Amino acid sequence: MFPITPRSCFGAAVTMPPKLVNLGLFSFKARASLAARSLQQKLCLRQIGIFNTEGLERCFEQRRQHIREETEAWNTNTSAIFTNSELSLKRVDVYGFDFDYTLIHYTVELHKFIYENAKDYLVEKAGYPSGLKDMPYDPSFAIRGLHFDLKHGLLMKIDAYSHIQLTSVYRGHTPVSTEEVLKLYGGTHIPAHFLESATTVGRHARFKHFIDLFSIPEVTLLADASEYLLYKNIPFDSEYLFHDVQSAVAEVHRSGAIHKAITDHPDRYVEYTPEIAQLLHRLKNDNKLFLVTNSPFWFVNKGMTHILDSKDWRDLFHVVIASARKPSFYNDVNRPFRALNPVSLAPTWRRVTQLSKDVVYHQGNMQEFIKMTGWSGDRVLYFGDHVYSDLAEPILHHGWKTAAIIPELEDEIKLENSAIYKDNLSTLLAAESLLQHYQAGTNAHPEHMALLDKWKHERNISRKNMKELYNARFGSVFRTERGPTYFCQRLGRYASLYMSSLSHLNSYPPTYTFYPRRVSLPHETFVNFDFLTANV
Numbered sequence: 001m002f003p004i005t006p007r008s009c010f011g012a013a014v015t016m017p018p019k020l021v022n023l024g025l026f027s028f029k030a031r032a033s034l035a036a037r038s039l040q041q042k043l044c045l046r047q048i049g050i051f052n053t054e055g056l057e058r059c060f061e062q063r064r065q066h067i068r069e070e071t072e073a074w075n076t077n078t079s080a081i082f083t084n085s086e087l088s089l090k091r092v093d094v095y096g097f098d099f100d101y102t103l104i105h106y107t108v109e110l111h112k113f114i115y116e117n118a119k120d121y122l123v124e125k126a127g128y129p130s131g132l133k134d135m136p137y138d139p140s141f142a143i144r145g146l147h148f149d150l151k152h153g154l155l156m157k158i159d160a161y162s163h164i165q166l167t168s169v170y171r172g173h174t175p176v177s178t179e180e181v182l183k184l185y186g187g188t189h190i191p192a193h194f195l196e197s198a199t200t201v202g203r204h205a206r207f208k209h210f211i212d213l214f215s216i217p218e219v220t221l222l223a224d225a226s227e228y229l230l231y232k233n234i235p236f237d238s239e240y241l242f243h244d245v246q247s248a249v250a251e252v253h254r255s256g257a258i259h260k261a262i263t264d265h266p267d268r269y270v271e272y273t274p275e276i277a278q279l280l281h282r283l284k285n286d287n288k289l290f291l292v293t294n295s296p297f298w299f300v301n302k303g304m305t306h307i308l309d310s311k312d313w314r315d316l317f318h319v320v321i322a323s324a325r326k327p328s329f330y331n332d333v334n335r336p337f338r339a340l341n342p343v344s345l346a347p348t349w350r351r352v353t354q355l356s357k358d359v360v361y362h363q364g365n366m367q368e369f370i371k372m373t374g375w376s377g378d379r380v381l382y383f384g385d386h387v388y389s390d391l392a393e394p395i396l397h398h399g400w401k402t403a404a405i406i407p408e409l410e411d412e413i414k415l416e417n418s419a420i421y422k423d424n425l426s427t428l429l430a431a432e433s434l435l436q437h438y439q440a441g442t443n444a445h446p447e448h449m450a451l452l453d454k455w456k457h458e459r460n461i462s463r464k465n466m467k468e469l470y471n472a473r474f475g476s477v478f479r480t481e482r483g484p485t486y487f488c489q490r491l492g493r494y495a496s497l498y499m500s501s502l503s504h505l506n507s508y509p510p511t512y513t514f515y516p517r518r519v520s521l522p523h524e525t526f527v528n529f530d531f532l533t534a535n536v
Helices: 028-050 053-071 108-124 130-134 178-185 192-199 213-231 238-254 257-264 274-284 297-308 366-373 387-397 409-416 419-441 446-470 486-494 502-507 529-534
Strands: 013-015 081-083 094-097 147-149 154-158 164-171 207-209 288-292 319-322 337-339 360-363 380-384 401-405 497-499
Touching: 053 419, 053 446, 108 130, 108 213, 108 238, 108 257, 130 213, 154 213, 164 178, 164 213, 164 446, 192 207, 213 238, 238 257, 257 297, 274 288, 274 297, 274 502, 297 319, 319 366, 380 387, 387 401, 387 486, 401 486, 409 419, 409 446, 419 446, 497 502
Parallel strands: 094 288, 094 380, 288 319, 319 360, 380 401, 401 497
Antiparallel strands: 013 081, 081 497, 147 154, 147 207, 154 164, 337 360
């Protein structure tokens, strides 16, 4: 039997809300069918052993059909929460939250606003050609998790093992050939220190990793500006272009234009998520809640008032910290907390010695936070959307449990549940399984080699089709053609849980334990643990 399993990031388990589990997923009839398929697969292997080409053709079609039938039983629920490491909610009594893209979600219109304003900055303040303003915003161009090579000016997708996905390398809007990529980098591997530096905030990194949703308009503008300059044959330095685009986007954030646009037109830029209010009220009953965000308090106050439809939203939280400067908040011990004046919202000058429910705080640091609250270790579960700025430091250095909010996950799951995706997946897995067995026993007969080449071609076509179903240029946020993405690796390391919306926690009782998927290691005897647990 083949391992037809829900999505995962390095062994992450899909944990279904109890009320959504389909206990009839594998009936007696299904089990009998699986036994029959196992026998047929053994017969297929005999065909391999005797190099029966016609029999192997039938074997391929049988396997493809069997896998396709199995995938019918595996539809991942879009409201599921996924776990990378075991986590018991029974142990958690402190819940912390970021604000942007965690408690509040924005529409694609906000990305367009950032793009257009940053583009205007490039033209009007940085001196770029006015024709750049004619470039329209394409919300489907980029995905989260891409890397940009400042030296060569290339946008690319990199896998968990630091290898470039050759079919997803772009200069502007133009794909870069495999030959050129291999010549530039001497292969597909990127040295680890280039990628590790991409996680820092400094301006001297060779590669920039775009890891949050706010980076989508930045990536798109970077590619559009490159494309325009290349098309017009205007010489430019890709590193300077990167920093100019970065500065333009930063200025849109710094200027307050984004905050003003959102608060002036919340119905246009903010998604309606009433389930968030339900969750916060439920958690408040038996737990302590806190908010740590980089956004200014005046903006957070208006946003929370809007999404909770109440000016008393602060009653839900024991501690509220704004303008926190994450990730510096986690490791900078020299920036003390400052209380905000309740009227002017200006930081006061009196020293903060305790964190009170009735006061809003400004900046501060993790060391003082833990000292004043006593909230530490795995009793704390913190939710955020930025894998580096929100989650890395808390889980690595402070022992908190962490949860990533990845909104685009929902769209990917819907795609993976579709018939067209499952058709291509079935072809891919059937081809790979036969290739694995057949290549070891081939006698180099022309017919056998032609069959091997045919399966490789089928595999390549299916991989290409599946990639383009996600995104025409870059494919899935979580997967490359050969394995997990670099982003997926980071997610697996820094997030105990991940989900598309915080509201999904509503479906789980407060005593629930999330168990990571047990997977067979390459050297272990294969066991399909998903099948075993489905039959408990």
